[in-house]
Amino acid sequence: MMQQLFTNAKVFTGTGEDDFVSAFRIRDGVFDWVGDAADIDGQDAVDLGGRTVLPGLIDSHTHPALMAGTAAAAECFPPAVTSVDELVDVMRAHAATVTAEDAWILGRGFDDTKFPERRMPTAADLDRVSTDRPVLVWRCDAHSAVCNSKALEVAGITAATPDPVGARFERHSDGSPNGVLTEIAAVGDVAAFIPAPSRDEQIDALIALGDELASRGIVAVCDLLSSRLADPLTTFRAAAERGLRLRVALYPGWDPEQPLADLDDDDREGRIRIAGVKVVLDGAYSNRTAWVHEPYPDSCDHGLRLVADEDVRAAADWARRNGVQLAVHAMGDQALDRVVELFADEEPWLTGIPSVRIEHATIVSDEYVRRLRDARMSFGIATHTVFFFAEYDGYEKALRAExxxxxxxxxxxxxxVEALALSSDRPATAWSGADDVMLSVEAAVRRRTYNGIDFGPAAAITAAQALMLYTGRARMLSPLENVGEITAGFDASFAVLERDVFTVPAEEISEVRVAETWIRGERVFAR
Structure with missing residues (x-):
């Protein structure tokens, strides 16, 4: 049996915010002993030089399938792109590299709230990129997008085209579409015409993404809309055969027009598995489409409800029947209330993890936490600090002071909330490198935005608490087995840091880098 001993380290076990050891042993890819370096005097061991070690990190809400399906898209995230002209420049440069005859010119990640123009780009702007090839760029929230005139023509979107349910084709005063596609259904009506990458291209993109995540210490992810790939389970498992090392929990989206087939045991088991189904109940705060009780400031708009009750219940019935989780995207306070109203009194169908996950959960009062805790249903939450850090400009306009x-x-x-995790939502986050865990940890500790504004400082937590939400507490949210803790019997997956995240000044936490990442006893990344 393969065995390796590590010593002289500050090892955060992920079992509690104050739980540290100084040595551990790996046998056949699993931790089989964790304890005090003083207990291994005289034994051959790898000396970690006093460095800090974390359990392999879990990103509980991210979108690798989306990234694999749009790997050809140019990144247009802040802080690199902060104006319409910069967006056009990036897309023009990208267009010069796109040579396939039928290829679209794609981008993702712009945040119009950071533009000095304070407006969405339009088809007229993207026509400066190309008038003879279709161009589409997703907004940072991945709920909305903008396309050029050629893309509207290809998709057949005209003044006579009705808006999709729960979405809008934004229009000029004469009713003609202006290229802005608000919410998922509107984007989908155009994006459906984009030629899909080949399966080999998707697999290559997933493997490359796994390597990138390893450089951040991330060893396991939940893909909260895996149906962005046509056959996600098969594609991810093929990527695993070719080198993808991540544990992956897949959550396909619920489409009432095309209900999901029931699962068998093999679908729900293994390192790559289907873990649940996702319903998108509302939009996003950063573009004022989250479903809210009180209208947005200076508006009579309450955002968008995207799914009817019967469709949410149909997804829940499928999840219950198949023994997996229901994940509900709910950002606005009215959407959050509706989740509780629909499910609080129902019997949970899973043990050990929540039956219902709430994704994002922007506005959460003490009373709402009490309702979750007192409910018969078992609830968990995947939320964020990178959102308010990166998207303050949008939240400033969308939130009332109270x-x-x-x-x-x-x-x-x-x-x-016991089953709680921080996560990146990459690439639906308005920041380049949003899945850098240390960025989110610093935001949790400092409660400061990218431009130095305090944002609810009373909600700050410690670095250890924030890291629990990427390790031991995150593990409680989903069926990602044997990760998130440095504990005997768990995967020997861990990250060695270049600096001690627990003692650096708070304003330097985001500068801490991963020096090495190990997955199941194998070093897969060294800086």
Missing amino acids: QVPDAYPIARLYAG
């Missing part, structure tokens, strides 16, 4: 204390109240959630 809502800020309840916006991403991580300290309140940490105390009141």
Whole structure:
């Protein structure tokens, strides 16, 4: 049997915010002993030089299938792109590299709230990129997008085209579409015409993404819309055969027009598995489409409800029947209330993990936490700090002043919701490198935005608490087995840091880098 001993380290075990050891042993890819370096005097061991070690990190809400399906898209995230002209420049440069005859010119990640123009780009702007090839760029929230005139022509979107249910084709005063596609159904009506990458291209993209995530210490992910690939389970498993090392929990989206087939045991088991189904109940705060009780400031708009109750219940019935989780995207306070109203009194169907996951959960009061805790149903939450850090410009316009204390109240959630995780939502986050865990940890500790504004400082937590939400507490949210802790019997997956995240000044946490990442006893990354 393969055995390796590691010593002289500051090892955060992920079993509790104050739980540290100084040595551990790996046997056949599994931790089989964890303890004190003083207990291994005289034994051959790898000396880690006093460096800090974390359990392999879990990103509980991200979108690798989306990234694999749009790997050809140019990145247009802040801080690199902060104006319409910069967006056009990036897309023009990208267009010069796109040579396939039928290829679209694609981009993703712009945040119009950071543009000095304070407006969405339009078809007229993207026509400066090309008038003879279709161009489409997703907004940072991945709920909306903008396309050029050629893309509208290819998709057959005209003044006479009705808006999709729960979405809009934004229009000029004469009713003609202006290229702005608000919410998922509108984007989908155009994006459906983009030629899909080949399966080999998708697999190559997933393997490359796995390598990138390893460089951040991430060893396991939940893909919260895996149906962005046509056959995600087969594609991810093929990528695993060719070198993808991640554990992956897949959550296909619920489409009432094309209900999911029932699962068999093999679908629900293994390192790559189907873990649940996702329903998108509302939009996003950063573009004021989250479904809210009170209208947005200076508006009579309450955002968008995207799915009817009967469709949410149909997805829940499928999840219950198949023994997997229901994940509900709910950002606005009205959407969050509706999740509780629909499910609080129902019997959970899973043990050990929540039957219902709430994704994002922007506005959470003490009373809402109490409702979750007192419910018969078992609830968990995947939320974020990178959102308010990166997207403050949008939240500043979308939140009323009295809502800020309840916006991403991580300290309140940490105390009141056991199955809780921080996550990146990449690439649906307005920041390049949004899956850098240390960026989210610093935002949790400092509660400061990218431009230095305090955002609900009373909701701050410690670095150890934030890291629990990427390790031991995150493990409780989903069926990602044997990761998130340095504990005997768990995968020997861990990250060695270049600096001690627990003692560096708070304003330097985001500068801490991963020096090495190990997955199941094998070093897969060294800086």
